[in-house]
Amino acid sequence: MITLAVQKSGRLSEHTTKLLSECGIAFGNGGAARLKAESRNFPIQILFLRDDDIPECVADGIADIGIVGANVYYEKARPLEIVEQLGFAKCHMAIAVPKVFNYKGLSDLNGLSIATSYPNILRGFLDENNLNAEIHEISGSVEIAPGIGLAKAIFDIVSTGSTLLANGLKEVATVLQSEAVLVAGENLSADKTDLLDQLLLRIRSVKAAQNRKYILLNAPNTALADICAILPGMKSPTVMPLAETGWSSLHSVIEEDQFWERISALKAAGAQGILVIPIEKMIM
Ligand code: PRT
Ligand code: ZN
Numbered sequence: 001m002i003t004l005a006v007q008k009s010g011r012l013s014e015h016t017t018k019l020l021s022e023c024g025i026a027f028g029n030g031g032a033a034r035l036k037a038e039s040r041n042f043p044i045q046i047l048f049l050r051d052d053d054i055p056e057c058v059a060d061g062i063a064d065i066g067i068v069g070a071n072v073y074y075e076k077a078r079p080l081e082i083v084e085q086l087g088f089a090k091c092h093m094a095i096a097v098p099k100v101f102n103y104k105g106l107s108d109l110n111g112l113s114i115a116t117s118y119p120n121i122l123r124g125f126l127d128e129n130n131l132n133a134e135i136h137e138i139s140g141s142v143e144i145a146p147g148i149g150l151a152k153a154i155f156d157i158v159s160t161g162s163t164l165l166a167n168g169l170k171e172v173a174t175v176l177q178s179e180a181v182l183v184a185g186e187n188l189s190a191d192k193t194d195l196l197d198q199l200l201l202r203i204r205s206v207k208a209a210q211n212r213k214y215i216l217l218n219a220p221n222t223a224l225a226d227i228c229a230i231l232p233g234m235k236s237p238t239v240m241p242l243a244e245t246g247w248s249s250l251h252s253v254i255e256e257d258q259f260w261e262r263i264s265a266l267k268a269a270g271a272q273g274i275l276v277i278p279i280e281k282m283i284m
Pocket of ligand 2 (some may be wrong): 050051218
C-alpha cells in the first residue's frame with residue numbers, strides 16, 4: 001500500500017481527482033469529514049490535507065508521495081524529490097509594484113518592503129540578485145498590502161494577472177514558474193517504489209494522450225511521401241490502400257501543439273477527409 005497526500009479542497013483538488021480517475025484509480029470521497037480514502041482497485045490510500053501541510057507530511061513519512069504546487073514544494077524546502085510535473089494549476093510567482101511606481105530594474109527593489117506568503121522563495125531570489133529588500137510576511141490577501149501602506153511591493157502567485165490589475169499593481173519580475181507536481185519522500189521501500197512506478201506509468205500514459213491526437217486522412221498515392229514527411233507518428237504512419245485505385249488511407253499520431261500548423265501543411269500536400277480523434281491512453 002502506498003499513501004498519497006492530496007489537497008482537501010482548493011485549486012488542486014478537482015484536477016487531482018480527475019487525474020487519479022483517468023489513471024483508473026477509484027476511491028470514495030472519504031466521507032463527510034474527508035480525511036482519508038482507500039482505493040477499491042489499486043493499493044493506494046489517499047490523505048486529504050491543506051496543501052501547505054503536504055510537503056511536511058511526505059517528508060515525515062505520514063504519506064509516501066504527494067501532489068502539490070511547485071511553489072509550495074520550493075517554499076517548504078523539505079527533503080523531497082519531484083518525480084513528475086503534472087501539467088495543471090499552472091501559474092507563476094512574481095514581484096509586483098504599484099502602477100505609478102517608476103520601475104526601471106531589479107535594483108529599484110533595494111530598500112523596499114515586499115509583502116508575501118512565500119518568504120523563503122523570495123529570500124532566495126533577493127540573495128541570488130544581491131538585493132536587500134525587507135520581507136514582510138503575511139498569510140493572505142497579499143495584493144492589498146501596498147494599498148493599505150503595509151509594504152511597497154508584493155511577491156505572489158499570478159495566473160491571469162487580473163488580481164494585480166484590480167489592485168492597481170504591475171508585475172515587474174518573474175521569479176518562478178509553477179504547476180502541480182508529484183513529490184516523493186527520500187526513502188521509499190522497494191514495495192512502495194514499485195507502486196510509485198506503476199502509478200507513474202499510468203500518469204505518463206494519461207499525459208501523453210492528452211498532448212496528442214490520432215489523425216486519419218485520405219490521400220492520392222503520389223502525395224504519400226510528402227504527407228509522411230509532415231506526419232512523424234510514434235514510429236511511422238500506417239498506410240492502407242483505399243478501394244479507389246491510386247488512393248490510400250493514412251493513420252498517425254500528432255502532437256497537440258503542432259496540430260494547426262501540420263493540418264494546413266497536410267491539406268496543401270493533398271490530404272483529404274482529415275479526421276482528428278482524441279486518444280484516451282498512450283502507453284510509452
Ligand atoms: O486550503 P489550502 O491551504 O489547501 O489551499 P490554498 O488556499 O493555500 O491554495 P489554493 O487552492 O488557492 O491554490 C493551490 C495551488 O494552486 C497554489 O499553491 C498554486 O500552485 C496553484 N495556483 C494556480 C494558484 C493560482 N493558480 C492562483 N491564481 N494559487 C493561487 N492563485 C491566487 C493567487 O494567490 C492570487 O491571489 O489567485 C490570485 C491571482 O490570480 P489571477 O488569475 O488574478 O492572476
Ligand atoms: Zn494553502
